[in-house]
Amino acid sequence: MLLIVGLVATEVALRTLAGRSTLVADEYSGYLMVATVLFGLAYTLASDGHIRITILTGRLPEKPQRWFESLAALLALLLCLYLFRHACVMVYDTWSLGMTADSIAETPLWIPQLSLLAGLALLCLQLLAEMLRRLPFLPTR
Helix, strand or coil: CHHHHHHHHHHHHHHHHHCCCCCCHHHHHHHHHHHHHHHHHHHHHHCCCCCCCCCCHHHCCHHHHHHHHHHHHHHHHHHHHHHHHHHHHHHHHHHHCCCECCCCCCCECHHHHHHHHHHHHHHHHHHHHHHHHHCCCCCCC
């Protein structure tokens, strides 16, 4: 986030004081914003920051509740693995085709797309940990 603020501040200062532009501040700020969100997903899950709707699980006894939450984490993990697999294919295709951003910087698109892979990989690992943590036959933390 600090890099985004720095890029935007530099862009504003250059436009105001020198009448010039970095020409890439908006592009790279976008890449950094996506990376920030993706890297934050796993941490948010680990710190119980994701919104949970407990209309069903809140009424269950502890053991069935933990089974239900573990199953939900497993389904989320399977979805995340599916997304990760397709993201790998996308990044590989982008790299092998030599695709670049349609901007003055012509950034190779596989580079910012790596944040998608890293963020999804971290989320998959955290979902696995969450699923195991919620299993009823394992002790709670």
